[in-house]
Amino acid sequence: MESLPGLHITLTPQGVMALKPPASEAAQQVKDVEHRSPIEVFLSGLQSVGSWKGFLGYAAAAGFVVWIGLFTNTSYLLVAAMLIAPFAGPAMNVAIATARGDRHLLQRSLLRYFAALAVTIVVAGALSLILRQEVTTSLMNQTSTVSAVAVLLPLVAGAAGALNLVQSERSSLVSGASVGMLVAASLAPPAGLVGMASAMGRWDMAMNGVFVxxxxxxxxxxxxxxxxRTYGLSAQGARYNRGKRWVSLSASAATVVALAGLLTWQFSTSPDLQRSSRSQRAAAEIQKVMNGSGLGELVEANVRFTATDIKGQNTLLGSVYVQRPIGATLSSEEIRSRVTRAIQTRLQQQGNVTPLIDVSVLDPPPRQ
Known part of the structure; x- marks a missing residue:
């Protein structure tokens, strides 16, 4: 058919149920669902591109919504921004181009990805400048806090997005919108944070957002x-030229090198890019101190890194509640002083933190 002049082919990729006699085997035949072919995966990725105006319009709308959410500490607005943000399409097309070795698609997808991020960042930053925001909010602080296991989220999101594209419409149990939200979940809030923090001159928070x-x-x-690649999308095709192998290998190598570089950056600048994990570790250390001190029972320990940028220190703020042991001869003030010193000494040994610990000694009610 390719030799026919003026040939036009229209594909209508609708899900169908191909059944054959006998009728008793219909249930088994329906369950046999094939995944999409490599050309279908490629074309479905291209269909998600859309026009520049609509694409950037959604990015700007996501910037407005994520700014409102971060500024007012409204978490459900961050969920709305994740649904609006158009980051999932370019991110998945970058992966398709990497597997396929398509340099043109790779360049175009990266351009759209960073263009959308730039629009969201600029909108959020402009709103902070216009309204003269000077103080960070608690939701901004939470968004800027990075965990040591932060790399797991994009790995899972990428796998989920790829599975959604390779599975047929009737085989997928998860909607494309849900998968797109999972991809955007790790992109929309940090993008808004970068814009707001840059407008306020909080470059430490902005760098955390850029890293994410x-x-x-x-x-x-x-x-x-x-x-x-596992599902057959590669640079070599039986019926058409899908791309160049060297482009695929180069893009894959660059991805691995970039990921290694980012992880090296993360673990070499402790605790800046590990604050969430370091806070949990500090709470565990406080539990160990109290278990071995004999000065009381730990009731609760709340530990976090502060948002205040005090030059030359990483402030670890902790509120510790201790129950005074029955029959203790030491005064509450002495117990408080000893527990505070023991906890601060243990946390300082963890390296590069300034622990500010407030210990409250609580007395249990007298026994009847």
């Missing part, structure tokens, strides 16, 4: 491109 955005792109690209 880069980590998401390379993590999603690594897991998604590997899954696409």
């Amino acid at each position: 955005l880069l980590l998401q792109l390379v993590g999603i690209n690594l897991s998604a491109s590997l899954l696409f």
Whole structure:
């Protein structure tokens, strides 16, 4: 058919149920669902591109919504921004281009990815400048807090996005919108944070956001491109030229190098990019101190890194509640002083933190 002049082919990829007699085997035949072919995966990725105006319009809308959410500490607005943000399409197309070795698609997808991020960042930053925001909110602080296991989210999101694209419509149990939200979940809030923090001159928070955005792109690209290759999307095709092998290998190598570089950056600048994990570790150390001190029973310990940028220190703020042991001869003030010194000494041994610990000694009610 390719030799026919003026040939036009229209594909209508609708799910169908191909059944054959006998009728008793219909249930088994329906359960036999094939995944999409490599050309279908590629074309479905291209269909998600859309026009520049609509694409950037959604990015700007996501910037408005994520700014309102971060500014007013309204978490459900961050969920709304994740649904609006158009980051999932370019991120998955980067993975398709990497597996396929398509340099043109790779360049165009990266351009759209960073263009959307730039629009969201600029909108959020402009709103902070216009309204003269000077104080960070608690939701901004939470968004800027990075965990040591932050790399797992983009790896899972990339795999989920790739699975959604390779599975047929009737085989997928998860909607495309849900998968797109999972991909955007790790992109929309940090993008808004970068804009707001930059407008306020909080470059430490802005750098945390930039780190998360880069980590998401390379993590999603690594897991998604590997899954696409598993399902047959490669630089070599039986019926058409899908791309160049050297482009695929170069993009994959660059992804691995970038991911290694980001992880090196994360673990070499402790605790800046590990604050969530370091806070949990500090709470565990406080539990160990109290178990071995004999000065009382630990009731609760709340530990977090503060948002206040005190030059030359990483402030670890802790509120510790201790129950005074029955029959203790030491005064509450002496117990408080000894527990505070013991906890601060233990936490300082963890390295590069300034622990500010407030210990409250609580007396149990007298026994009847």
